[in-house]
Amino acid sequence: MACASCSTKDGQPKGCKNNGTCGTDSCNKLTVFDWLSNMSLPNGEKPFNWVEVRYKNGRKEYYHNTENLTLSIGDVVATQAKAGHDIGMVTLMGELVRVQMKRKNISENLEEGLKIYRKASQKDIDIWSAARDKEEPMKVKARQFAIDLKLQMKISDIEFQGDASKATFYYTAEERVDFRELIKVFAREFRTRIEMKQVGFRQEAARLGGIGSCGRELCCSTWLTDFRSVSTSAARYQQLSLNPQKLAGQCGKLKCCLNYELDTYLDALKSFPKTDIKLQTEKGTAVCQKTDIFKGHMWYAYEGEWMNWHKITTSQANEIIELNKKKEKVVSLEEYALEVIEEAKTEFENVVGQDSLTRFDNPKRSNKRKNNRRKGSQANKKETTGSNNSRKNNSNKNSLNKSSSSKNKPNKNNSNKNNRNKNSRKKPQNNSKNAAK
Known part of the structure; x- marks a missing residue:
């Protein structure tokens, strides 16, 4: 069995594939947890003979088990209807059914109550599907x-x-x-x-269900059973911006969750003076500009000096109002504003020991640093090798320069030899001349 979105066919749901037992409990809307299931009844007490049966989209009815069938949660049963019979699933049994019926003002009169006929057969389930x-x-x-x-x-x-x-x-x-x-x-x-x-x-x-702006399933489709009227004053008391796109739910009406904390805000606002009351001082008349319900602070500005706000506490504002009722004026709001001391932030000590509570929150170090270090070391090696090679090249250049300079310098022995050779070459010429003479 499963919800309509699962499209169950031949016992295999195509949607969530959890056979009607979704992890978010969306198939079983408005489910009640049976916390008395593992407890036995006292001696002589008979179990409550009424059963809660759920139908499509969370519709629930309560039936009397006149046939004393041995039922358990999850069984598919055929129940009485105005004409014919209906098919549903058992969702709750025992004493909690009595509590639910009392909460919903359903009488336990056997004559008025509907009955369970039998456990559904395969033919009943096929017709129903x-x-x-x-x-x-x-x-x-x-x-x-x-x-x-x-x-x-x-x-x-x-x-x-x-x-x-x-x-x-x-x-x-x-x-x-x-x-x-x-x-x-x-x-x-x-x-x-x-x-x-x-x-x-x-x-x-x-009935349709969905996901709200908070990221969770709608309250009305999971646990909320009574729908109270919600007005825009609930948003004003909580100092929310009157934006219909943010305040409206999927139904197009104001969100039900606006009423959840409204009583707490109303209790806190009892100590606040009305914002339309003006404070009379010798410096001028001050008008309320802003209130902080959580910290109990109010901001006032003098008429004509709207840019300068003065923060005072609610007790100080009530004190000034009481003096104004007695036709007395305070000197200025600056005297009271200086007395407002900002609360210091409390720093919590680590009492766990050496282990930090956020030790797993730190991201793992990436290998980029290691790669950068490797690249840096390789670059340094290249620089050192390059410097050594440059030194060798310089030394080789110096040796070549020395050799070339040594070649260019005239050698005395070589010069003498050359002169001798020249003289030896000139001598035969002279001899030939003498012979001709």
């Missing part, structure tokens, strides 16, 4: 029929009865809608009994 598969295409056609008849309504969901003998259409509308012609069209097209049920916008969001 086949009817559930028809709901989505029927919803698309039903919306188109409502648009063609120009009815100011929105069909949000369709729920078939377990025996597929009746279909309940849930719709929302701002005003009263005459849908008699629409029912005739539905009966002619879908060939089943039709029931129209109007729900509010909050109930529609609770």
Whole structure:
């Protein structure tokens, strides 16, 4: 079994693949944890013979187990309906069912209560699953029929009865809608009994479910059962910006969570003077500009000096107001503003020991530093080798220069030899001349 989004077919859900037991509990909306399940009843006490059964989108009903069936949470049962029977899942048993019925003002009268017929057979489950598969295409056609008849309504969901003998259409509308012609069209097209049920916008969001701006599932679809009216004054008391996009939920109405902390804010504001009361001083009249509910501070500015704000406490503001009622004026707000001392931030000591609580929060050192160090060492090696090579080259150059200079210098021995050779070459010429003579 699973929710409608899982699209269960042949026992294998296609969506969350958790067989109706999602980790976020979205398949089982408004589930009650049975904390008495592991406790036995006192001697002589009989177990409470009423059972809580859940249907599509968190709809729950309470039935009397007249047949004394051995049921457990998760069993699929066939229950009594106005006409025919319905198919649901057991979600709660025992004494907690008595508590839930008392909280919802449901009487335990056996004559008025509905009954559980039997555990659902495979045939019952097949008929029920086949009817559930028809709901989505029927919803698309039903919306188109409502648009063609120009009815100011929105069909949000369709729920078939377990025996597929009746279909309940849930719709929302701002005003009263005459849908008699629409029912005739539905009966002619879908060939089943039709029931129209109007729900509010909050109930529609609770049935459909979703994720809120806080990142969690909607309160109305998980645990919230009573919908109280929410007004914009709740946002004003909490000093929230009156932005309808931020204050409105998925239902288009103000968020239910605006009422959660409203009582705490109202208790805190009892010690604050009204913001429209002006403070009379000898320097001038001061007007309230801002309040801090958490710290109990108020900011005032003199008329004509709107840029200069003076911060005082609520007790000081009440003291000035009491003096003004006695037709007395204080000198200025600066005298009171100087007395406001900022609270020092408390620094917590490490009592755990050497181990730091945030030791796992530090990111791991990347290998870039090691690579940079390696590159730096390699560059240094290259520089050293380059300097050594340059020294060798310089030494070789010096040796070459020395050799070249030594070659260029005239050698005395060589010069003498050359002179001798010249003389030896000249002598035969002289001899030939003498011979000719």
